[in-house]
Structure formats: structure tokens, C-alpha cells
Amino acid sequence: MSERVVPPTARQRRRPTKQGVVLSEELIVATALRLIEEHGAEALSVRRLGRALGADPSSLYRYFRHTDDLMLAIADELIGRTLRIWRPTGDWRADLRDLGLRMHAGALAHPRAAVLSSYRVTGRAYEIQAVETILGVLREAGFPDADAVRIYHAFVDQSLAFGTLDSASTALPKAAREAETAVWRATYARLPRATHPHIAATARHLMADMPRSSYPAALDMLLSAAAARLAEIRERAEA
Structure with a gap:
């Protein structure tokens, strides 16, 4: 991924992907997390992620600057999953x-x-x-x-x-x-x-x-x- 990223207010994709879903940061992170568990670190590529989402890989640049940015979001989501169930x-x-x-x-x-x-x-x-x-x-x-x-x-x-x-x-x-x-x-x-x-x-x-x-x-x-x-x-x- 490049250093280009769209501000959160402008990220919403107006049209569904080929699979009929609307992209969001949450959906991308969840999909990336699933791919990593299924295929390992090599699964974290723009092409494979775009294919899994049924979206053009370039559309992911609207949400994450590069794959490391996405990896940080995945790490944060793992923390969030713990906090959401802890009382x-x-x-x-x-x-x-x-x-x-x-x-x-x-x-x-x-x-x-x-x-x-x-x-x-x-x-x-x-x-x-x-x-x-x-x-x-x-x-x-x-x-x-x-x-x-x-x-x-x-x-x-x-x-x-x-x-x-x-x-x-x-x-x-x-x-x-x-x-x-x-x-x-x-x-x-x-x-x-x-x-x-x-x-x-x-x-x-x-x-x-x-x-x-x-x-x-x-x-x-x-x-x-x-x-x-x-x-x-x-x-x-x-x-």
C-alpha cells in the first residue's frame, strides 16, 4: 500500500463490492484477521485481501496507508476484543x-x-x-x-x-x-x-x-x- 489515505469522513464506499458488501475499516480488519489465521502472514497482501472482499485492491488505500498500518489496526482489534468482554x-x-x-x-x-x-x-x-x-x-x-x-x-x-x-x-x-x-x-x-x-x-x-x-x-x-x-x-x- 502507498502513503495515500482518505480521511475517515470520506472513506465510505458508495457502491457495494462484487460480493454485495459495503467496505469499512472494521470489515477490512475482520477479513484480514480471518485470512491471517487461515493462511499465515503471506495472506496480508492487498491483492489477496481485495479478492476476499470482492473489491478492487486500490480501494483499500481509502482506509489504510500500507499493510503495516493494517497490521496495527489488527493488533488494536485484538486488544478491543478483550476489553469488550472484560468487566x-x-x-x-x-x-x-x-x-x-x-x-x-x-x-x-x-x-x-x-x-x-x-x-x-x-x-x-x-x-x-x-x-x-x-x-x-x-x-x-x-x-x-x-x-x-x-x-x-x-x-x-x-x-x-x-x-x-x-x-x-x-x-x-x-x-x-x-x-x-x-x-x-x-x-x-x-x-x-x-x-x-x-x-x-x-x-x-x-x-x-x-x-x-x-x-x-x-x-x-x-x-x-x-x-x-x-x-x-x-x-x-x-x-
Whole structure:
């Protein structure tokens, strides 16, 4: 795509596409997201996207300057899909845990798109809303601003990192995923105690735990550390 883009007020396509639909930014993003999950990163081309929409590829320039601009919109839409179903309760720890798990689940629902977009900073509406919301949860819980930012940073990076890691695993062919899972039983569970005493002692736990994502446990550790920090802050304030 080029650097030419039409302002939002002038983007509406007056005539339906060949498939009888009226183009919009939302429709283009949803279609691109579907194509990425079906075909991978190579699906994100103007020609293939135009074909899927039944529209002239040049009409996409009315909405996005280039494919990277579209990729940022896709990343922002993934954030939005999480925010639209998340409902805070006022319990900061429970709310962040629920939000983190929903972010992780959202990545696994769109693994190929998550791998492509999780490291991007979009500067778009949903990302801004997420930053404002998470900082608000932390500041209202009583964290000073510097602590709120550090915990926000760790919380978001942890969620995105695990989302990318687990999405990459999910995107593997089924046979490859099953082969990797089998390694824990076929290799690690058979290592002798004489040469690998710690692996041998924990083998049954490794076989049970390693095929699963460690994100819930890591998230709980992060939130426990944050809670301990908040308790320390309150103790100092009362002293």
C-alpha cells in the first residue's frame, strides 16, 4: 500500500463490492484477521485481501496507508476484543488476573495474528483505552505512580510474551505439537537418577505440568509480588 489515505469522513464506499458488501475499516480488519489465521502472514497482501472482499485492491488505500498500518489496526482489534468482554469488579487483583487471562485467551484464539502483532505499539483507540484502564486499576488500588507504571509494564509484557509463546506453539501442525509433548515422556521421564537426579525426582510433575501453559502460574506470581509491594507501601504510610 502507498502513503495515500482518505480521511475517515470520506472513506465510505458508495457502491457495494462484487460480493454485495459495503467496505469499512472494521470489515477490512475482520477479513484480514480471518485470512491471517487461515493462511499465515503471506495472506496480508492487498491483492489477496481485495479478492476476499470482492473489491478492487486500490480501494483499500481509502482506509489504510500500507499493510503495516493494517497490521496495527489488527493488533488494536485484538486488544478491543478483550476489553469488550472484560468487566471490572473493583478488586484490583481479581480484575487484573481476569484481564490477563482474557488477554492470553484472546491471543490463543487468533494465534497467527497474535504472533505477528503482539510486540507492536499501535497508538490506537483500544490500546490507549487498555493503558488508561490498567493504570487506573493500579492507581485506584493505592499504588504510587512509579509503581503503577512498573507493574503495568510487567503485567502487559508478561501477558503478551506468554500469548506469543503459546500462540506459536498452538500454530504448529498437530503432529509437531504431539511430538513435542511426547518428548517429556519418551526422553525426560527415562533419564536415570544416577546422571540426572533432579529430573528423575520430578519427572512425573514435569510430564503433568510442562505440556500446559505456565501463564496462569506466572500471572499469580506477578500479582502476589504486586500485592506484597502494596502492603509494604501501606505499612510505610501508616508508620
